[in-house]
Amino acid sequence: MAEAALKVQGTDVATPLLKVSNLEGWYGESHVLHGIDFEVRPGEVVTLLGRNGAGKTTTMKALMGILTKRKGSVVFDGHETIGLPARAIAKLGMGYVPEERGIFSSLSVEENLMLPPRVKPGGLSLDQIFELFPNIKERLSSQGTKLSGGEQQMLAIGRILRTGANLLLLDEPTEGLAPVIVQQIGATIARLKAEGFTIVLVEQNFHFASSVADRHYVVEQGKVIDTIQNAELEANIDKLHAYLGV
Amino acid sequence: MFELLGITPQALFGQLLLGLINGSFYAMLSLGLAIIFGLLNIINFTHGAQYMLGAFVTWALLHYFGLSYWWALPLAPLIVGASGIVIEKLFISRLYHLDHLYGLLLTFGLALIIQGVLRNNFGISGLPYSIPPQLSGGQNLGFMFLPNYRAWIILVSVIVCFGTWFVIEKTRLGAYLRAATENPTLTGAFGLNVPLMITLTYGFGVALAALAGVLAAPIYSLNPNMGAELIIVVFAVVVIGGMGSILGAIVTGFGLGLVEGLTRVFYPEGSAVVIFVIMAIVLLIKPAGLFGRTA
Numbered sequence: 001m002a003e004a005a006l007k008v009q010g011t012d013v014a015t016p017l018l019k020v021s022n023l024e025g026w027y028g029e030s031h032v033l034h035g036i037d038f039e040v041r042p043g044e045v046v047t048l049l050g051r052n053g054a055g056k057t058t059t060m061k062a063l064m065g066i067l068t069k070r071k072g073s074v075v076f077d078g079h080e081t082i083g084l085p086a087r088a089i090a091k092l093g094m095g096y097v098p099e100e101r102g103i104f105s106s107l108s109v110e111e112n113l114m115l116p117p118r119v120k121p122g123g124l125s126l127d128q129i130f131e132l133f134p135n136i137k138e139r140l141s142s143q144g145t146k147l148s149g150g151e152q153q154m155l156a157i158g159r160i161l162r163t164g165a166n167l168l169l170l171d172e173p174t175e176g177l178a179p180v181i182v183q184q185i186g187a188t189i190a191r192l193k194a195e196g197f198t199i200v201l202v203e204q205n206f207h208f209a210s211s212v213a214d215r216h217y218v219v220e221q222g223k224v225i226d227t228i229q230n231a232e233l234e235a236n237i238d239k240l241h242a243y244l245g246v
Numbered sequence: 247m248f249e250l251l252g253i254t255p256q257a258l259f260g261q262l263l264l265g266l267i268n269g270s271f272y273a274m275l276s277l278g279l280a281i282i283f284g285l286l287n288i289i290n291f292t293h294g295a296q297y298m299l300g301a302f303v304t305w306a307l308l309h310y311f312g313l314s315y316w317w318a319l320p321l322a323p324l325i326v327g328a329s330g331i332v333i334e335k336l337f338i339s340r341l342y343h344l345d346h347l348y349g350l351l352l353t354f355g356l357a358l359i360i361q362g363v364l365r366n367n368f369g370i371s372g373l374p375y376s377i378p379p380q381l382s383g384g385q386n387l388g389f390m391f392l393p394n395y396r397a398w399i400i401l402v403s404v405i406v407c408f409g410t411w412f413v414i415e416k417t418r419l420g421a422y423l424r425a426a427t428e429n430p431t432l433t434g435a436f437g438l439n440v441p442l443m444i445t446l447t448y449g450f451g452v453a454l455a456a457l458a459g460v461l462a463a464p465i466y467s468l469n470p471n472m473g474a475e476l477i478i479v480v481f482a483v484v485v486i487g488g489m490g491s492i493l494g495a496i497v498t499g500f501g502l503g504l505v506e507g508l509t510r511v512f513y514p515e516g517s518a519v520v521i522f523v524i525m526a527i528v529l530l531i532k533p534a535g536l537f538g539r540t541a
């Protein structure tokens with residue numbers, strides 16, 4: 001009994017939900033990722049920090065299978081996904097919010113929201129999504145791209161919460177948004193974490209990142225060059241400034 | 247007023263009806279082209295040959311299997327559409343990563359092959375196919391005589407075109423297609439099977455062409471060149487309407503059929519070129535087409 005419980009605990013907590021090892025990636029002939037390593041355990045929020053052009057977005061695309069020319073290993077929920085097409089990876093429960101948000105202009109807000117199919121049980125209901133993002137509910141019949149930037153970001157996050165995906169890849173969800181919206185998105189991420197979602201977050205703004213994350217990975221020139229626990233962030237602030245060039 | 251211009255109402259409405267019939271074919275064919283272009287980004291030059299195949303399969307079903315027009319109506323689009331799916335899987339799907347020009351060359355070559363093979367086997371003199379007995383005869387509307395089969399063509403075309411528009415613009419399935427048209431990568435990253443959608447869309451566009459072929463079999467000369475002649479006008483219609491716009495393809499198709507009919511009444515010499523003249527004007531003023539999306 002005790003052993004079984006320990007084992008369950010072992011798989012749930014110690015085993016990473018996502019383990020990325022020596023991930024390399026190319027755009028055509030251009031070699032952009034040179035060996036990314038990091039891992040995320042169930043329920044954790046980790047960030048990828050790094051300067052512009054460091055390879056954060058490319059890492060997300062490689063995880064999601066959108067960047068097709070890639071090698072190394074990405075084990076997600078026990079499955080090696082490096083050879084899988086994006087749609088198969090999505091079905092394993094990975095949900096993607098791209099940097100440019102990816103709201104479809106030929107779809108209404110409602111159609112955008114309903115577009116990603118359910119991949120697993122346990123997704124949020126529409127009511128729960130509207131509770132998180134009340135703005136969306138009032139704009140359901142608008143054209144997707146007629147929403148404000150902040151609303152589009154909420155829609156981009158909301159639509160993957162419906163699917164039951166348990167690992168969320170959020171690429172700069174606060175980019176270009178007003179402070180009050182940034183706060184709202186921060187609260188949403190905290191709430192999602194509390195509900196057990198596992199999140200990989202790309203952020204330039206590490207003040208924001210530090211308010212939600214367990215751990216930070218510093219990306220530079222297509223490599224993870226350092227790992228900083230959130231608790232040790234204060235102690236490492238000078239180092240981090242140097243990394244990020246701020 | 248009509249008498250003043252030396253035109254009888256019979257002649258006017260007769261030509262308008264003829265225009266509407268032609269418009270029905272333009273609409274169905276340019277709709278198929280627009281759907282295929284939207285999702286596959288290729289101009290399907292095989293479209294005319296596939297329309298012709300629809301008519302030939304209709305004839306063959308009767309000639310070899312004794313299956314009537316009413317069987318051909320669903321079967322010919324299914325058969326030709328299935329052949330389109332095979333073509334997409336075997337050939338077109340290999341070209342998506344190359345320049346659009348390759349898709350154009352491939353589909354153009356396929357059209358030549360299909361037409362050539364049928365010319366070899368059947369000649370160009372035309373095969374006989376008669377109007378189904380249920381649709382022969384017509385109605386005297388007072389101001390004109392309306393043949394039943396012509397009314398049937400318009401009815402089918404309107405239903406099919408607006409049915410297709412409805413599915414694409416108003417349903418969940420249509421939302422998937424629109425999403426895949428706009429951003430196939432992200433649509434795939436949500437778990438949707440974009441390659442399958444592309445294949446089925448090509449099959450559907452081809453089936454639309456074949457359905458037009460079935461409708462044409464009893465009234466147009468059924469020969470291997472019938473598609474090649476029509477498709478040139480249809481391409482002009484597509485250029486005028488704008489590539490990739492569903493409603494644009496439908497409205498422009500019917501509209502230009504009517505314009506052509508009117509021209510035949512008032513300036514018969516111009517009727518063969520009026521669509522190309524309009525195309526030239528539209529290209530000068532609005533190069534993306536009347537309903538085209540500008541990037």
Ligand SMILES: Nc1ncnc2c1ncn2[C@@H]1O[C@H](COP(=O)(O)OP(=O)(O)OP(=O)(O)O)[C@@H](O)[C@H]1O
Nearest residue numbers: 027030032050051052053054055056057058059204
């Ligand atoms: N589509 C592409 N084709 C070729 N090179 C690309 C492409 N997209 C990005 N790159 C290059 O890959 C490198 C990593 O880009 P990436 O977008 O991953 O950076 P990032 O860390 O997300 O930066 P940012 O903070 O500006 O979003 C950069 O040098 C960039 O120029």
Ligand SMILES: [Mg+2]
Nearest residue numbers: 056057058099
């Ligand atoms: Mg980026």
